[in-house]
Amino acid sequence: xxxxxxxxxxxxxxxxxxxxxxxxxxxxxxxxxxxxxxxxxxxxxxxxxxxxxxxxxxxxxxxxxxxxxxxxxxxxxxxxxxxxxxxxxxxxxxxxxxxxxxxxxxxxxxxxxxxxxxxxxxxxxxxxxxxxxxxxxxxxxxxxxxxxxxxxxxxxxxxxxxxxxxxxxxxxxxxxxxxxxxxx
Numbered sequence: 473x474x475x476x477x478x479x480x481x482x483x484x485x486x487x488x489x490x491x492x493x494x495x496x497x498x499x500x501x502x503x504x505x506x507x508x509x510x511x512x513x514x515x516x517x518x519x520x521x522x523x524x525x526x527x528x529x530x531x532x533x534x535x536x537x538x539x540x541x542x543x544x545x546x547x548x549x550x551x552x553x554x555x556x557x558x559x560x561x562x563x564x565x566x567x568x569x570x571x572x573x574x575x576x577x578x579x580x581x582x583x584x585x586x587x588x589x590x591x592x593x594x595x596x597x598x599x600x601x602x603x604x605x606x607x608x609x610x611x612x613x614x615x616x617x618x619x620x621x622x623x624x625x626x627x628x629x630x631x632x633x634x635x636x637x638x639x640x641x642x643x644x645x646x647x648x649x650x651x652x653x654x655x656x
Contacts, residue, residue, distance in 0.1 A: 494507055590615035596623070
């Protein structure tokens with residue numbers, strides 16, 4: 473479904489655009505394109521005095537899984553947000569330990585304090601951090617919009633499944649250009 477409107481108090485939430493993740497091989501889009509579009513969205517939201525949330529991840533959920541985590545010790549700057557996002561003093565930063573940006577963080581509180589009723593999501597990985605955050609936002613009662621050309625994944629089939637099957641059930645989807653136009 474194409475995006476039809478943005479609420480007056482919409483926030484942008486950029487997921488895991490950090491050095492360690494943007495350096496991974498992604499598909500179908502290269503991470504550089506997602507970062508560029510995320511930065512464009514952030515600039516557009518800031519220009520309209522709307523909240524920008526920059527999310528990074530520094531850990532993982534405990535528990536056994538069948539899929540092993542990528543091994544080794546990450547570099548010291550692995551969790552640093554990429555400089556292209558032009559982090560501003562008024563931006564909200566959220567460091568998460570799980571896939572989603574809501575669980576175990578103060579994101580919902582920060583958004584509600586600002587009267588936010590809708591979020592626009594972008595970032596990496598579509599089927600992990602972005603989808604988990606979209607699900608939680610929907611469950612928390614936010615209107616959700618996904619910037620379809622500002623998300624990518626480590627697995628192209630998983631990316632496609634999120635875009636085609638999951639996101640339409642959680643909200644609306646559209647391109648960066650359309651979202652910027654809807655901002656007015």
